Amino acid sequence: MLVADFEVARREFSVRIHLQVPPGERLALLGRSGAGKTTTVEALAGLLRLSRGEIRLGERQLSSARHPAADLPPGRRGVGLLRQDPGLFPHLTVLQNIGYVRGADPAAARVAGERLGLGALLGARPRGLSGGEAQRVSLARALQTKVDLLCLDEPFNSLDRPLGLELLELLRRELEDSGTSAILVTHQLEEAQAFAQRLAVLHRGAILQVGHPRELVLRPASREVAELVGYRGWLTCGTQTMALHPDRVYPVGAEDGGEISARVVQMVPQGARIELELEAEGRWHGRFRCRSDRSATIGELMWFAAPGAPIFPTAPTAEEVRPG
Numbered sequence: 001m002l003v004a005d006f007e008v009a010r011r012e013f014s015v016r017i018h019l020q021v022p023p024g025e026r027l028a029l030l031g032r033s034g035a036g037k038t039t040t041v042e043a044l045a046g047l048l049r050l051s052r053g054e055i056r057l058g059e060r061q062l063s064s065a066r067h068p069a070a071d072l073p074p075g076r077r078g079v080g081l082l083r084q085d086p087g088l089f090p091h092l093t094v095l096q097n098i099g100y101v102r103g104a105d106p107a108a109a110r111v112a113g114e115r116l117g118l119g120a121l122l123g124a125r126p127r128g129l130s131g132g133e134a135q136r137v138s139l140a141r142a143l144q145t146k147v148d149l150l151c152l153d154e155p156f157n158s159l160d161r162p163l164g165l166e167l168l169e170l171l172r173r174e175l176e177d178s179g180t181s182a183i184l185v186t187h188q189l190e191e192a193q194a195f196a197q198r199l200a201v202l203h204r205g206a207i208l209q210v211g212h213p214r215e216l217v218l219r220p221a222s223r224e225v226a227e228l229v230g231y232r233g234w235l236t237c238g239t240q241t242m243a244l245h246p247d248r249v250y251p252v253g254a255e256d257g258g259e260i261s262a263r264v265v266q267m268v269p270q271g272a273r274i275e276l277e278l279e280a281e282g283r284w285h286g287r288f289r290c291r292s293d294r295s296a297t298i299g300e301l302m303w304f305a306a307p308g309a310p311i312f313p314t315a316p317t318a319e320e321v322r323p324g
């Protein structure tokens with residue numbers, strides 16, 4: 001099991017991590033750019049020194065702020081790190097790149113390449129590969145390292161979304177077969193839900209909530225978490241703010257228990273559905289979005305139900321927090 005309880009000081013803020021990842025678990029670390037996600041996995045991989053705390057993997061201590069001279073170097077930690085840049089050697093073939101791991105079995109490298117759909121390219125050089133093919137090579141090489149923990153720093157972020165999700169699904173199956181633990185860094189909820197068994201939300205260096213990906217969408221613990229998991233509507237009523245997710249707001253009749261009345265201000269096609277932007281009237285005030293199977297007219301008054309919508313304290317305005 002990975003037990004990480006550490007802090008890494010940065011100029012803007014410190015990244016403070018407390019995580020446990022059991023053997024074979026896939027965890028996603030979700031946050032905006034600059035939240036500290038890359039800092040976290042670089043610390044796990046041994047590329048950064050800790051300001052406080054320690055990192056343990058199984059019975060081994062990988063890093064300690066108290067005894068940094070005893071930190072294990074990256075090559076001896078049993079932690080792999082896969083980044084956006086495939087990092088392929090241009091003078092080697094695809095097969096040689098896959099097998100460029102200490103103690104790698106050439107036959108196993110060939111099998112890995114074929115399993116990831118690279119059979120026809122094993123003799124090719126990286127220069128002629130597409131972005132998706134290059135990432136498959138990098139992925140095959142990472143899976144040859146036999147690590148206890150694989151860290152993934154948005155490795156498919158530069159690829160088209162369908163291709164990136166396809167490779168993520170391929171990686172998920174490979175990790176399930178090998179029983180390897182993994183941490184995926186991402187800013188996209190869709191990736192986290194497709195890959196991970198648990199999701200940790202990171203905001204300005206602090207983990208705000210950890211749980212099953214769907215659980216975090218249904219029950220975010222704070223407005224910051226709600227924003228990161230797809231909530232796009234914020235209605236206020238006095239000291240309360242209701243968070244609305246476009247997939248969890250339902251048009252109803254006024255007589256059917258609709259608690260929110262709102263007028264349509266914009267309509268945007270979303271595949272086979274329509275995304276409505278609405279201005280709430282009555283008790284709740286603010287704008288929100290709702291995906292609907294039917295069209296509407298601008299200015300039309302509609303009623304909505306939002307069962308289970310989380311409610312948070314309304315944040316104070318600048319005038320309210322200004323010193324008197």
